[in-house]
């Protein structure tokens with residue numbers, strides 16, 4: 455069976471930066487360490503006034519198509535994953551295709567266009583749709599363009615405000631891919647939850663503390679389901695484990711709990727037994743509460759060991775490099791975590807071709823999904839082509855007053871004709887309704 459997976463990736467960040475330690479913390483009366491150490495975030499990317507989910511998606515997609523030498527006729531499917539859509543009827547992919555058609559001779563009349571919604575997990579669901587479409591043999595040699603694009607903004611003074619972000623990830627899905635090949639095993643954990651909602655409103659209603667617990671619970675269920683499907687979860691068998699990353703501190707919690715679960719009954723638990731004992735077993739406790747307390751104590755001790763620390767530094771920390779600088783991109787977050795891990799591998803000259811990734815996606819409301827991927831030949835040149843470091847570096851550093859003004863614009867509370875802080879250069883830019891996505 456021919457491999458199907460990600461053949462190319464492009465990442466587009468919003469062009470403004472909110473520095474959390476220097477700019478945000480003093481205004482909020484908080485210690486910078488709450489953000490940089492506690493949440494693990496240094497800055498948020500925000501869109502300038504001429505940027506939105508369409509322009510970021512179109513700009514990432516155009517760069518990807520140019521780099522891969524593609525014309526519209528090569529693409530048979532465009533799916534956009536977003537939780538920031540502004541149209542309840544027309545999918546965002548039609549707006550993106552409209553932008554791209556301005557710069558190519560051909561058009562996308564033959565392509566199936568759709569929009570996927572299930573909070574942050576919908577980018578992974580769109581990858582699945584593309585994978586299944588190609589596997590079913592319905593693609594007639596064409597490739598799928600999957601774009602995860604969001605402006606992840608919270609109401610001012612909401613605890614989530616520190617975790618904002620904006621950006622798009624465009625991914626080309628094809629046979630014989632150049633970045634990663636998808637495995638067939640999958641695991642799910644899903645439940646009807648109300649911790650994070652956007653019912654016809656601009657900003658989410660969030661029960662932040664509960665959302666953290668729901669993330670962990672669904673992720674554990676997905677891991678168990680993945681194991682039941684025959685998936686390997688030995689933590690030493692993966693080059694990286696990219697998780698959905700609303701903020702790196704969330705991944706720190708998920709990684710500790712996941713590692714404990716995955717070493718149960720393995721050589722790693724055995725090797726650590728002399729140092730921290732064996733994991734508590736449920737049958738040894740009278741109540742769930744006592745058992746959970748013992749598990750918590752074991753996990754705390756486990757995450758202090760050198761074995762865990764070395765594993766975390768190798769397998770998890772590299773996936774957080776981009777996220778730390780750009781914040782939460784909702785649907786794109788797990789996909790920048792993958793790109794981030796591969797980018798670090800390239801920088802450190804790690805030989806990861808043929809090695810596996812375990813990918814943990816999550817969407818509020820709520821669902822987690824786990825699947826494995828294999829890093830394939832060609833990944834180095836694909837990742838080398840990413841210019842995300844240059845984009846991050848080039849962002850305009852907002853003052854707090856400028857941040858509030860821009861935030862109001864994106865909340866439609868202010869006129870959009872305030873001066874942009876950056877200048878569009880050879881890119882799709884939002885000029886207001888009726889002139890969406892004009893290329894500057």
Ligand code: CAA
Nearest residue numbers: 485487488491492493574613614662663665666669700818
């Ligand atoms: N130095 C070091 N650490 C510090 C510190 C300091 N000076 N001050 C605080 N901290 C630590 C805290 O101890 C805490 O760490 P732990 O969780 O490990 O204890 C961390 O910094 C954050 O502090 P608080 O818990 O006090 O922060 P908060 O309550 O103001 O906000 C939050 C945290 C509720 C998660 C908030 O960021 C939020 O609502 N975020 C949006 C929702 C979200 O992202 N949820 C994640 C799961 S849902 C999901 O993943 C979907 C999605 O994309 C939204």
